[in-house]
Amino acid sequence: MDSLITAAARALAAGDPLGALNRIALRDDANALALRGIAMAQLGDFVRARALVRSAARAFGTKEALARSRCIVAEAEIALASRDLAWPAKALDHARAVLEAHGDHANAAHARYLEVRRALLIGRIDDAARMLAGLDPATLPAASQAAHELIDAGIAMRRLDTRSARAALERATLAARQAAIPSLAAEVDSAWRILDAPAARLIAQGSERMLKLADVEALFASDAFVVDACRLCVRENGTSISLATRPVLFALARMLAQAWPGDVPRDTLILRAFRIRHADETQRARLRVEIGRLRRMLHAHAGIDATSRGFALKPHRAREVAVLALPVEDACAPLLALLADGESWSSSALAIALGASQRTVQRALDALAASGKAQSFGRGRARRWTTPPMPGFTTALLLPVELASD
Structure with missing residues (x-):
């Protein structure tokens, strides 16, 4: 791997997508395509990021299984960030197995964290906790340790175990400082605000x-x-x-x-x-x-x-x-809670997260749009929904979670 690719990879690991693009923006080889895709994802252009990562996976081909698996993991992370919950879980699981077989334990663990985050997002709290318990963050980079603790805090908040949530966030704060990635530190700060906000x-x-x-x-x-x-x-x-x-x-x-x-x-x-x-x-x-x-x-x-x-x-x-x-009585409160994370959602992903039909969710979205509480952009399958975060309220009690079981 040449020096520019190495420098770009280090810049991305440090949370500097612009520094990475300055080095590889004009290149179209497989490694450069993959890094450009990750950089665009960090900058928030998920559509372009996903296209670049897919191009990189095709360019690597079947003979470079390790690099191709890393691209699959990157695409899954982009899909999760863009709230596309219908991405193929089997492909991610296969990629994780390939990474493990080649000794790339850090990226294999990252693939597992994506599975845990998806389970947490759609309310499968017990599944998320079980998968997280099988991961040991001690041997992983500081950024991965922070992600582990953030997920642990999210599970604890959904279970209303605030003591465990605070302990996890304290560990996440220390790991984020070691990683020195501004966006990661901001995510930890956001989790602290959620924990201390009216619920x-x-x-x-x-x-x-x-x-x-x-x-x-x-x-x-x-x-x-x-x-x-x-x-x-x-x-x-x-x-x-x-x-x-x-x-x-x-x-x-x-x-x-x-x-x-x-x-x-x-x-x-x-x-x-x-x-x-x-x-x-x-x-x-x-x-x-x-x-x-x-x-x-x-x-x-x-x-x-x-x-x-x-x-x-x-x-x-x-x-x-x-x-x-609820802090705000609204028939669409669970839907608003999902949209309040600031990410753009597809109606199909919202239906998966809420366990409702896509048509029911679409009617609710149309009602929210008519009242000015939600907005959409794009057309057809590329249409996404978003809304400004609900100011001053935590959404932990509104999101899908099995807390009401006997």
Whole structure:
């Protein structure tokens, strides 16, 4: 490998894409194409970056399996950065195996980190944690160590383990200083801001206040009876009852919790839970049926007593009842949370991350665009969606994650 290629590679490793391009911008050999692609990715031109890396992979051919595998890893990272979650995972796994076989352990670990980041992005927290546990960052470069700790912090924040998240971010800060890459240091600073930003609203006995992630963790660790509107479940003493697929029951539980220790009139429950304009005897009969279903689901934690004008929640053991609500109530909150990372998303990637149909996501995006909360650029398959980050709020409780399981 000639001196210009070596110097360009060192510049990219130090986070200096312009310095790398100054050395190889006019070259079109395979090594130069690959480095130019990585440089363009660092500068944010993902479309051009992906084209260059693919050209480099073709130029290397099948005989240079090691170099070709590195190009596949680079393309996968570009796809992840541009929020294209449909890239072939099998190709990345094969490239990682080739890198391991040739002794390129640093790039093999980087390929694994890409798999972990993708799993974390789409809410597969347990899978991400399992894959991350199989990686030892001690032998890797400082930049890779920082990436490892950032992922570890992300997993801990999704699990509401703020102590572990802070410890991971402290390690990430030290590794980022050793790497001396400004963009990496900025990513660590952003993670710190997310950890310390308001995460949810606590509604209890007619008052509201904002909570940070540490406050939410403390609330869940207490003996309070919590109706969690972030994850659509009911929590008490470390257990949870998911109502994500029972929207009427959740609406009833939330109204009863917000009114505690008082009751809620029957007509109010009917109009809000059933989303109708007028209550009649048929709807009152339906309310009795739904209240009965909710009683059965909550029987181990609370009862629901009938009063002269409606129903009231009666916890068996908890001395406090609270509702944990989103910092901003919006039907498209999970979608906005994904867009708030500042990256450009395709509608197909958003559908994968949210576990929804692409058509449903597209309708929501059109509604957000009409209200000025999202914007798109490009056409057809190249169309991407983005929005300015949600100011002042962390999105850890809004993103896809399995926190509401029993």
